[in-house]
Amino acid sequence: MVTMEDVARLAGVSKMTVSNVVNNREGVSDLVRRRVLEAIRQSGYRLNVSARSLRSGRTGVIGLAVPEVDLPYFSHLATLVIDAARRRGHHVAIERTGAAEAGEADALAHSRVLQFDALILSAVVLDGLDERLTGAGCPVVMLGERDFGGRFDHVAMPNEEGMKAATVHLADQGCRRIGIVSGVPREGVNVMTRRYRGYLDGLAERGLSADPPLLFPLDGMTMEAGRDAAHRMVDSGREVDGVVAVTDTVALGVLRGLADRGLRVPDDIRLIGFDDVPESRFLVPSLSSVAPDHRWMAEKAVELAVQRVRAPLRPAEEHVAPFELVIRESTR
Amino acid sequence: MVTMEDVARLAGVSKMTVSNVVNNREGVSDLVRRRVLEAIRQSGYRLNVSARSLRSGRTGVIGLAVPEVDLPYFSHLATLVIDAARRRGHHVAIERTGAAEAGEADALAHSRVLQFDALILSAVVLDGLDERLTGAGCPVVMLGERDFGGRFDHVAMPNEEGMKAATVHLADQGCRRIGIVSGVPREGVNVMTRRYRGYLDGLAERGLSADPPLLFPLDGMTMEAGRDAAHRMVDSGREVDGVVAVTDTVALGVLRGLADRGLRVPDDIRLIGFDDVPESRFLVPSLSSVAPDHRWMAEKAVELAVQRVRAPLRPAEEHVAPFELVIRESTR
DNA sequence: TTGTAAGCGTTATCAC
DNA sequence: GTGATAACGCTTACAA
Numbered sequence: 001m002v003t004m005e006d007v008a009r010l011a012g013v014s015k016m017t018v019s020n021v022v023n024n025r026e027g028v029s030d031l032v033r034r035r036v037l038e039a040i041r042q043s044g045y046r047l048n049v050s051a052r053s054l055r056s057g058r059t060g061v062i063g064l065a066v067p068e069v070d071l072p073y074f075s076h077l078a079t080l081v082i083d084a085a086r087r088r089g090h091h092v093a094i095e096r097t098g099a100a101e102a103g104e105a106d107a108l109a110h111s112r113v114l115q116f117d118a119l120i121l122s123a124v125v126l127d128g129l130d131e132r133l134t135g136a137g138c139p140v141v142m143l144g145e146r147d148f149g150g151r152f153d154h155v156a157m158p159n160e161e162g163m164k165a166a167t168v169h170l171a172d173q174g175c176r177r178i179g180i181v182s183g184v185p186r187e188g189v190n191v192m193t194r195r196y197r198g199y200l201d202g203l204a205e206r207g208l209s210a211d212p213p214l215l216f217p218l219d220g221m222t223m224e225a226g227r228d229a230a231h232r233m234v235d236s237g238r239e240v241d242g243v244v245a246v247t248d249t250v251a252l253g254v255l256r257g258l259a260d261r262g263l264r265v266p267d268d269i270r271l272i273g274f275d276d277v278p279e280s281r282f283l284v285p286s287l288s289s290v291a292p293d294h295r296w297m298a299e300k301a302v303e304l305a306v307q308r309v310r311a312p313l314r315p316a317e318e319h320v321a322p323f324e325l326v327i328r329e330s331t332r
Numbered sequence: 333m334v335t336m337e338d339v340a341r342l343a344g345v346s347k348m349t350v351s352n353v354v355n356n357r358e359g360v361s362d363l364v365r366r367r368v369l370e371a372i373r374q375s376g377y378r379l380n381v382s383a384r385s386l387r388s389g390r391t392g393v394i395g396l397a398v399p400e401v402d403l404p405y406f407s408h409l410a411t412l413v414i415d416a417a418r419r420r421g422h423h424v425a426i427e428r429t430g431a432a433e434a435g436e437a438d439a440l441a442h443s444r445v446l447q448f449d450a451l452i453l454s455a456v457v458l459d460g461l462d463e464r465l466t467g468a469g470c471p472v473v474m475l476g477e478r479d480f481g482g483r484f485d486h487v488a489m490p491n492e493e494g495m496k497a498a499t500v501h502l503a504d505q506g507c508r509r510i511g512i513v514s515g516v517p518r519e520g521v522n523v524m525t526r527r528y529r530g531y532l533d534g535l536a537e538r539g540l541s542a543d544p545p546l547l548f549p550l551d552g553m554t555m556e557a558g559r560d561a562a563h564r565m566v567d568s569g570r571e572v573d574g575v576v577a578v579t580d581t582v583a584l585g586v587l588r589g590l591a592d593r594g595l596r597v598p599d600d601i602r603l604i605g606f607d608d609v610p611e612s613r614f615l616v617p618s619l620s621s622v623a624p625d626h627r628w629m630a631e632k633a634v635e636l637a638v639q640r641v642r643a644p645l646r647p648a649e650e651h652v653a654p655f656e657l658v659i660r661e662s663t664r
Numbered sequence: 665t666t667g668t669a670a671g672c673g674t675t676a677t678c679a680c
Numbered sequence: 681g682t683g684a685t686a687a688c689g690c691t692t693a694c695a696a
Contacts, residue, residue: 003673014683019675027681046469049447050391051673053382054688061425069414070610075407082401082428093393093425096414115381137378223614256614278402282555282588284616335689346667351691359665383689386672 002045011039022047053115062305063116063138065095065123071221071249072277074122077143080298081120088306090117097123118305139308143301145191153304153316155297158323159194160201162290165325166244166272167202169288173331175242175270178203179214181229181254182246183221195246195274214240218250226253227260234261241269242331248273248280248289255283255330270331285329292323334377343371354379385447394637395448395470397427397455403553403581404609406454409475412630413452420638422449429455450637471640475633477523485636485648487629490655491526492533494622497657498576498604499534501620505663507574507602510535511546513561513586514578515553527578527606546572550582558585559592566593573601574663580605580612580621587615587662602663617661624655 004018011018013032020028021036028036039045053059062085066074082092093116115138122143142154170178178199185193196215203210216233218225226245230253233240245251251273258265265271265285273280276291300319308314336350343350345364352360353368360368371377385391394417398406414424425448450471474486502510510531517525528547535542548565550557558577562585565572577583583605590597597603597617605612608623632651640646 001673005673015673016675016683017681020682023675029681032681048386048673050382050385051688052675054380054386054672054690055674055676057688059382068411069401070404070407070411072402072404072407072611075402075404075410078407078426079400079402079428082426091425093423094410094414096411223611227614252611252614256616256618259616279404279555279584279611282559282584284588284591286588333689337689347690348668349666352666355691361665364665380689383672384691386674386689387691389672 002043007039007043007045011036058117059115061091061093061116063119064092065097065121067097069096073275080295084299084302117309120301141301141304150316154318155301156320157292158320160198162323163195163198164202166290167199168205170242171206177240178242179240180244181216183218223249223253226250227257230254230257243271245273248275248277265330266332272331276326288328288331289326291326292321297321334375339371339375339377343367390449391447393423393425393448395451396424397429397453399429401428405607412627416631416634449641452633473633473636482648486650487633488652489624490652492530494655495527495530496534498622499531500537502574503538509572510574511572512576513548516549555585558582559589562586562589575603577605580607580609583619597662598664604663608658620660620663621658623658624653629653
């Protein structure tokens with residue numbers, strides 16, 4: 001392995017000068033710099049990141065913990081985070097948490113092992129996370145779902161506002177019996193409860209009743225769960241003329257489930273999702289959706305992460321992503 | 333920061349004994365081990381991976397370079413690779429190459445910077461990669477697309493066999509004018525040329541003419557490109573009663589493009605994809621597809637990577653993934 | 665079974 | 681503007 005020492009010898013300078021050149025530091029004469037660069041080229045030298053990290057205490061890696069990499073929403077988000085980080089000279093290591101508390105706790109444990117400079121945590125369910133977070137061994141930025149009373153940097157989704165807008169939109173399209181396909185709202189603040197609240201707000205805004213609630217519960221946040229929920233919805237015989245799905249991925253399953261029962265969207269029933277994942281505009285029918293500005297979210301999360309590495313003691317910030325309602329065939 | 337030294341002092345042993353406990357090595361008495369573990373707990377000690385890597389020369393990280401993280405095929409693959417690697421005690425860092433030669437070369441450059449123990453490269457287009465690969469600074473396992481004359485470990489897709497089977501299937505369903513939506517086959521061996529060859533083989537197998545070719549070229553491998561190709565196909569006025577799409581992602585776009593022109597699948601035209609991504613069974617109509625065993629591929633790729641780290645000089649291995657044809661509504 | 669010493673490749677500090 | 685030296689926290693090799 002070629003080290004700085006070797007390069008230094010080859011260029012006839014000291015190790016330290018090579019280091020200065022490699023790190024683009026001031027105070028190296030042009031002549032020497034050129035000589036060093038040439039020596040680096042000739043020798044095929046490569047910086048040893050482990051050594052640098054050991055010395056500097058920084059790894060240049062930001063962790064991104066998501067429930068599943070292969071759900072469109074998260075993979076899309078991951079892409080954007082990777083880009084945003086790269087622009088700031090950082091790398092991203094993705095942790096899969098599996099949407100379970102165990103997994104999310106695990107990701108934190110791993111963040112210790114892998115020594116991220118910061119961890120961006122897209123937490124869905126984890127309760128009682130707070131105590132553990134403080135022991136993560138690196139700054140944590142919450143992305144998406146939860147509210148931690150201002151103790152952590154937090155990039156929030158417009159969960160309530162978005163869901164409210166979606167529900168109002170369905171009402172304005174003439175729907176009178178609007179159902180929701182979602183996880184059962186649990187105690188504490190999480191994506192399910194917030195979106196469910198937004199749905200209720202939307203109903204209230206248009207004077208529609210939520211009693212008895214038309215909640216069709218979801219077993220997981222997958223396409224499969226969405227399809228099954230749609231089956232149960234139709235089979236229950238309860239009349240529904242519009243559905244808000246808690247995510248686009250779930251909505252994709254609902255679309256399939258409705259087709260299985262011979263119901264057409266939007267003719268028989270209207271459907272709207274949340275996230276505006278890339279495939280939504282290509283589905284048949286194309287899927288209306290609440291579209292948070294994902295790029296903005298990724299950018300902000302990485303920005304917060306990088307800032308906090310530099311200044312660990314700044315007060316925590318909370319930001320809510322902007323969104324727009326994208327109207328497509330499924331609610332026409 | 334708490335170091336092994338601190339733990340050692342606390343437990344009344346030497347640094348080395350702590351190291352032995354941390355690494356689960358033999359030859360530490362139970363009593364001492366317990367004392368050390370207790371000291372670790374009390375002190376909140378965490379292993380410093382940079383230091384370990386610097387000393388041992390291994391990082392425990394496998395790089396995975398894919399064109400796009402947010403195409404379903406790659407995100408699914410990434411999930412499986414992450415799982416397989418975790419089972420072997422490795423972490424995965426994902427590099428996005430952007431499906432361009434520049435990107436793929438870049439990933440190699442990064443592999444130098446990040447010091448992966450090995451790099452799994454899902455290369456799509458890169459020609460003249462061979463020379464650069466040897467300078468990657470770590471073992472490289474090719475995943476998916478290309479053939480490198482046996483110089484690299486290689487987990488290949490059943491590109492030709494799969495496409496042939498898909499084409500034969502369409503013929504057996506009664507299709508007589510079978511088109512293909514694919515990138516233009518280029519010089520050299522890549523996914524496009526191999527799949528196109530499989531398509532031609534399939535036509536030949538059933539005595540169907542490939543002259544003039546019903547190739548509808550693709551500008552990229554995206555849903556959008558698939559939709560546009562479908563538009564051009566229909567607008568060209570050329571009669572087509574079956575289509576093989578080069579990937580499921582492209583097929584999803586084709587499905588949309590056909591709907592835009594008022595054509596129904598499978599009634600007016602049958603459609604089959606390649607990859608069997610998770611969403612395919614949930615589409616309406618559900619999408620028939622060539623289903624390579626992705627889990628097998630990920631497992632094999634990681635296995636090869638780990639093996640090669642241990643034994644850099646073993647001769648390269650080449651494996652072709654098994655596959656099956658999944659018949660769904662789109663070709664009924 | 666446990667301890668000691670050396671060194672992995674880099675950077676911070678301070679001297680020149 | 682450049683160089684010598686001393687860490688950073690850990691593991692390998694070997695001694696006790």
